[in-house]
Amino acid sequence: xxxxxxxxxxxxxxxxxxxxxxxxxxxxxxxxxxxxxxxxxxxxxxxxxxxxxxxxxxxxxxxxxxxxxxxxxxxxxxxxxxxxxxxxxxxxxxxxxxxxxxxxxxxxxxxxxxxxxxxxxxxxxxxxxxxxxxxxxxxxxxxxxxxxxxxxxxxxxxxxxxxxxxxxxxxxxxxxxxxxxxxxxxxxxxxxxxxxxxxxxxxxxxxxxxxxxxxxxxxxx
Ligand SMILES: [Zn+2]
Numbered sequence: 001x002x003x004x005x006x007x008x009x010x011x012x013x014x015x016x017x018x019x020x021x022x023x024x025x026x027x028x029x030x031x032x033x034x035x036x037x038x039x040x041x042x043x044x045x046x047x048x049x050x051x052x053x054x055x056x057x058x059x060x061x062x063x064x065x066x067x068x069x070x071x072x073x074x075x076x077x078x079x080x081x082x083x084x085x086x087x088x089x090x091x092x093x094x095x096x097x098x099x100x101x102x103x104x105x106x107x108x109x110x111x112x113x114x115x116x117x118x119x120x121x122x123x124x125x126x127x128x129x130x131x132x133x134x135x136x137x138x139x140x141x142x143x144x145x146x147x148x149x150x151x152x153x154x155x156x157x158x159x160x161x162x163x164x165x166x167x168x169x170x171x172x173x174x175x176x177x178x179x180x181x182x183x184x185x186x187x188x189x190x191x192x193x194x195x196x197x198x199x200x201x202x203x204x205x206x207x208x209x210x211x212x213x214x215x216x217x218x219x220x221x
Contacts (some may be wrong), residue, residue, distance in 0.1 A: 001211065002080065002081050002106040003028060003081075003083075003106075003207070004106055004109065005110075005111065005207065006110045006111070007086050007111050007113065008112040009114070009192060010171070010174070011120070012120040012123040012124040013113040013120070014113065015192075017196065019032075019084045019086040028082040029078050030086060031070075031086065031088075032087045032088075037061065048069070063093055063097070067098075070088055070098070071101045074101055074102075075101075082106075091173065092177060095180050109186045109207055110187045111189070113192035114190065114191060115191075117167060119193050120163075120167060121167070125154075127154075128154060129155045130152055132151070133148045135150075137152060185210075188206035189206075190206050
């Protein structure tokens with residue numbers, strides 16, 4: 001069975017890191033919409049060029065274009081044996097489109113990484129960025145960049161009120177999405193307020209449990 005994994009979770013939950021780590025451990029691609037958008041633009045595909053035109057006008061890429069880009073990426077050979085999708089879907093309409101893209105493939109395993117709001121605020125408002133090279137580091141790493149020795153400063157977009165706004169936007173978007181997936185036997189939520197190693201262990205266990213409930217190939221759960 002192909003491991004088709006979809007990861008949900010708020011900013012600051014460590015989702016990108018866990019997605020990367022899991023994808024590497026299984027030898028399957030990690031697919032994030034930011035990456036495929038950049039790649040589609042760079043390789044000059046028709047849909048990539050349309051996306052670029054939209055971004056050049058300073059507008060958000062619409063669902064239709066985004067879905068086309070994800071479809072094209074998921075149909076590539078390296079994703080046939082599984083993938084880890086991070087950052088898509090963001091809306092129920094995109095989730096429904098993803099289901100239609102996935103018709104005839106092994107079911108999606110959906111993992112939601114949960115972290116309490118106060119912990120997210122603490123994590124997000126304590127991130128630092130290097131003034132010289134742009135490297136990100138948590139507060140506890142000290143005042144100097146580990147890469148270049150430059151001065152670390154607080155990220156401009158990470159003051160507490162900005163963080164709270166971002167989380168509010170996230171919850172408004174994600175709650176309907178979680179409702180959409182929650183009813184499936186292949187949905188699991190895990191506790192993200194633990195060490196990265198413990199989260200990785202829980203993630204692997206949740207995926208194994210969800211896989212054992214996954215319907216046979218070609219049948220939607
Ligand atoms: Zn630096």
